[in-house]
Amino acid sequence: MSVRSGSSVSRVGGSFRDPSGSVFERDGRVFRVVQPSSAEHFDFVRETRFYRRAVEEGRLIDASPVDPTILGAESAAARYVLEHPRLPFVSYPYEWSFSALKEAALFHVRLQLDALDDGVALSDASAYNVQFLGGQPLFIDTLSLRRYREGELWAAHRQFCQQFLCPLLLRAYLGVAHNAWYRGTLEGIETRDLRRLLPFRYKLSRRVLTHVVLQETLQKAGARDTSVSLGELSRAGLPRAAFAKLLTGLEKWIAELRPADSAPSTWADYASTHSYDAGDVQRKRAFVTEFASRCRLGHVWDIGCNTGDYAVAALEGGAASVVGFDTDQDSLDKAFARARREQLRFLPLFVDAANPSPSVGWAQGERFGLQERAAADGILALALVHHLAIGRNVPLPRVVEWLTGLAPRGVVEFVPKDDPKVRALLRLRPDIFDDYTQEVFMDSLRFNATIERSVPGSSTGRVLVEFARP
Amino acid sequence: MSRFGSSVMAVFCLLMLCAGWDVTLHAYIDPGSGSLILQVLLGGLTGVAVVIRVYWRSVKAHLSRVTRRKPPHATGE
Numbered sequence: 261m262s263v264r265s266g267s268s269v270s271r272v273g274g275s276f277r278d279p280s281g282s283v284f285e286r287d288g289r290v291f292r293v294v295q296p297s298s299a300e301h302f303d304f305v306r307e308t309r310f311y312r313r314a315v316e317e318g319r320l321i322d323a324s325p326v327d328p329t330i331l332g333a334e335s336a337a338a339r340y341v342l343e344h345p346r347l348p349f350v351s352y353p354y355e356w357s358f359s360a361l362k363e364a365a366l367f368h369v370r371l372q373l374d375a376l377d378d379g380v381a382l383s384d385a386s387a388y389n390v391q392f393l394g395g396q397p398l399f400i401d402t403l404s405l406r407r408y409r410e411g412e413l414w415a416a417h418r419q420f421c422q423q424f425l426c427p428l429l430l431r432a433y434l435g436v437a438h439n440a441w442y443r444g445t446l447e448g449i450e451t452r453d454l455r456r457l458l459p460f461r462y463k464l465s466r467r468v469l470t471h472v473v474l475q476e477t478l479q480k481a482g483a484r485d486t487s488v489s490l491g492e493l494s495r496a497g498l499p500r501a502a503f504a505k506l507l508t509g510l511e512k513w514i515a516e517l518r519p520a521d522s523a524p525s526t527w528a529d530y531a532s533t534h535s536y537d538a539g540d541v542q543r544k545r546a547f548v549t550e551f552a553s554r555c556r557l558g559h560v561w562d563i564g565c566n567t568g569d570y571a572v573a574a575l576e577g578g579a580a581s582v583v584g585f586d587t588d589q590d591s592l593d594k595a596f597a598r599a600r601r602e603q604l605r606f607l608p609l610f611v612d613a614a615n616p617s618p619s620v621g622w623a624q625g626e627r628f629g630l631q632e633r634a635a636a637d638g639i640l641a642l643a644l645v646h647h648l649a650i651g652r653n654v655p656l657p658r659v660v661e662w663l664t665g666l667a668p669r670g671v672v673e674f675v676p677k678d679d680p681k682v683r684a685l686l687r688l689r690p691d692i693f694d695d696y697t698q699e700v701f702m703d704s705l706r707f708n709a710t711i712e713r714s715v716p717g718s719s720t721g722r723v724l725v726e727f728a729r730p
Numbered sequence: 731m732s733r734f735g736s737s738v739m740a741v742f743c744l745l746m747l748c749a750g751w752d753v754t755l756h757a758y759i760d761p762g763s764g765s766l767i768l769q770v771l772l773g774g775l776t777g778v779a780v781v782i783r784v785y786w787r788s789v790k791a792h793l794s795r796v797t798r799r800k801p802p803h804a805t806g807e
Contacts, residue, residue: 418765482762493780
């Protein structure tokens with residue numbers, strides 16, 4: 261997660277691009293160094309009503325000044341050292357569902373509009389500066405805020421289009437989810453690429469014409485004509501009212517966006533179409549709630565979370581927070597809407613268990629792989645194992661080894677070959693999975709952990725097992 | 731914004747332009763020329779004038795290159 265520079269101080273990998281400050285960790289605490297070059301802006305911003313309210317309302321991360329020598333040599337030249345509260349889980353925009361990315365975009369625009377009222381602007385529009393606590397967005401980069409200069413251009417407009425707008429338009433207009441592409445580029449989707457993909461009819465819209473087509477045309481023209489200087493454009497400037505109008509226009513547009521492929525998917529209706537009855541569901545929920553309660557779980561990963569039924573069961577059992585992983589976009593959108601509606605400490609993310617997020621970016625240490633980022637106190641893997649072992653051909657013992665390595669304890673469900681869901685997976689292919697049996701599953705669990713308890717999970721022969729690592 | 735407000739803003743921008751007040755960009759990212767030119771255009775008439783001026787320069791440069799180049803049939807064959 262970080263680059264070690266002293267005995268216990270380490271620099272957080274993704275915080276090197278902005279020279280105004282960097283983020284460090286020491287003994288599990290998170291600090292932000294404010295360099296003298298940005299101290300004037302920070303002094304101005306923290307005295308504004310906007311800043312105080314944004315922190316009070318939980319929209320902006322708290323930043324308390326601490327002893328500047330706390331980071332030793334790393335903070336020797338610093339004007340301030342600020343301490344931030346530690347987040348239970350850091351997620352990335354390529355792991356967000358459409359609805360989470362849309363929420364983050366709207367949040368970013370609204371934050372800018374509110375900041376502008378108090379003469380504060382944002383120096384960038386990085387989606388990575390927005391994090392989620394459950395379904396609630398939180399802005400984490402205190403030093404992105406700075407004093408607004410009357411008439412200045414919005415330097416981050418292009419970045420906003422790339423990191424928020426174009427990925428949303430990809431799904432809203434073309435029905436293609438942004439996640440795989442975003443994970444590849446890390447910086448989102450360029451207007452140039454989106455412009456090539458969009459059918460002509462979309463380009464007739466005033467908004468697409470302005471932010472995608474015209475921006476790209478002018479970009480090409482600007483690249484050809486090297487006499488266009490920043491000074492000349494900056495002198496013309498963008499009046500404050502026009503800047504606010506630009507932001508409100510984007511806010512209205514983004515609020516209207518819906519996925520083009522909004523037909524109900526197989527999994528979003530899973531809760532009503534799965535192969536076991538209401539009694540089984542109740543027992544399964546009770547099993548998870550009891551597990552969370554007895555083990556006093558802190559942070560839980562729900563792998564294959566669907567719309568979040570069992571994440572909610574874990575929260576009801578007292579778990580502090582749950583991050584859910586799934587690959588079904590509609591389920592994720594429903595789960596996210598539920599987390600927001602019910603104000604749950606549950607964040608559903610697009611993560612494929614057979615291909616989880618890797619460590620990527622500069623020196624492969626800028627954005628972190630799933631397991632490098634955080635440790636779970638407990639995992640839930642319900643109705644998941646057959647998708648990995650049969651759907652993705654991962655040998656059953658290796659599936660169990662991976663799951664039991666993620667957390668010291670967890671609940672795993674085994675779905676036998678007789679179950680309709682497994683039969684459906686094998687419908688069009690030969691059964692080459694001789695080792696896919698309950699015996700192999702239980703032996704693998706015993707090899708990697710101890711079995712705390714095991715109960716029948718359904719009338720179709722499913723089994724629920726709680727494990728703990730010694 | 732009211733018509734009066736727009737006029738005030740236009741005069742303000744014009745004054746800024748005349749005074750040559752350089753509004754620096756506080757950003758560590760590359761803003762992209764397309765985005766900046768677009769915003770200058772969205773900013774109003776002053777911006778349109780600046781963009782026309784900038785592009786007129788490049789049109790003039792292009793024209794002077796074309797007129798300086800001798801056509802092949804004028805080489806005295």
